[in-house]
Amino acid sequence: MADFAQNLDSPDDIALADKMNNGRKQILAELHKRIIGQHDVMELVLQTLFVGGNSLIIGVPGLAKTLLIQTLAQVLELNFKRIQFTPDLMPSDITGTDIIQEDETGRRQMVFAPGPIFSNIVLADEINRTPPKTQSALLEAMQEHRATIQGRTYSLEEPFYVFATQNPIELEGTYPLPEAQLDRFMFHIVMEHPPEDEELEVVRATTAIIDPHYNRPVTGADLVAFQRLVRRVPVADPVLRYALSIVRTSRPKAKNATDLVKKYVSFGASVRAAQYLVLGGKARALTNGRYHVSFEDIKSMAHPVMRHRVLVNFRAESEGITTDQIIDELLDRVAVPASGM
Numbered sequence: 001m002a003d004f005a006q007n008l009d010s011p012d013d014i015a016l017a018d019k020m021n022n023g024r025k026q027i028l029a030e031l032h033k034r035i036i037g038q039h040d041v042m043e044l045v046l047q048t049l050f051v052g053g054n055s056l057i058i059g060v061p062g063l064a065k066t067l068l069i070q071t072l073a074q075v076l077e078l079n080f081k082r083i084q085f086t087p088d089l090m091p092s093d094i095t096g097t098d099i100i101q102e103d104e105t106g107r108r109q110m111v112f113a114p115g116p117i118f119s120n121i122v123l124a125d126e127i128n129r130t131p132p133k134t135q136s137a138l139l140e141a142m143q144e145h146r147a148t149i150q151g152r153t154y155s156l157e158e159p160f161y162v163f164a165t166q167n168p169i170e171l172e173g174t175y176p177l178p179e180a181q182l183d184r185f186m187f188h189i190v191m192e193h194p195p196e197d198e199e200l201e202v203v204r205a206t207t208a209i210i211d212p213h214y215n216r217p218v219t220g221a222d223l224v225a226f227q228r229l230v231r232r233v234p235v236a237d238p239v240l241r242y243a244l245s246i247v248r249t250s251r252p253k254a255k256n257a258t259d260l261v262k263k264y265v266s267f268g269a270s271v272r273a274a275q276y277l278v279l280g281g282k283a284r285a286l287t288n289g290r291y292h293v294s295f296e297d298i299k300s301m302a303h304p305v306m307r308h309r310v311l312v313n314f315r316a317e318s319e320g321i322t323t324d325q326i327i328d329e330l331l332d333r334v335a336v337p338a339s340g341m
Contacts (some may be wrong), residue, residue: 054162073124
């Protein structure tokens, strides 16, 4: 296909962009057959699919975190596996292992039994309830879309996504995710209680018989094509520099670091933050019917992309300063270039 930057009128690319935009609307409509409200969360989950990333969803029990991802897999008819993370979970319980098996002649041989990581959508439920050694079993899969087991490397079927959940209020017996693993997640999505009217509808719907039938608006092959399309969307140099400025300003040793950053931040956002700001901005632009990325696209991605990458210090925690407040200040202080789009 022709590159967007060279040929914005490519019929194939324009048709695929239209299919992606319409597919987003249809997927949302199908999800709402089962999930009430949570529109912003659904949008970020779909941006994750279109970019080809992974996301961490934080919310108290009962907000339909697991149900959302399970329903998404059903709507897309993708292979889905849910892994309940517990303290005794082993890496091989995720990746799989070799087992002894007899063939038809009675001869025993080692056969690889794949684990739940060999799925299109993997839900790591309560990921912080298992030790770092087991958590790290996801690292290679999330980054490289492959798994190395006992010296042999296996490719994972595309599309491949990891969605992880955490409960923010119950921390006893949990293991904080290492920064290296947190950085593999494109988004940190916060799931809040819905407004009263929506919560009433949740209670009404979930205390009755629910048997929805889903249409299949998008296939797995479509998602792979969308991911390639997103990366072909052009980004003007001022927009790239704006995304990078937000990330660099979050680092306390940066020359232009804000007072809040210098006072309350231990470590700022990584290079991946800038990459995901741009990729998320590209996906948002396409799903809004545009073939270029605006400064507003970058701004809208800042909180979910950076809230798990900007690490606050003890002083911030003791004074109740949140990462979202620091990101708010960054967006206020980092100037949009005068040639704004």
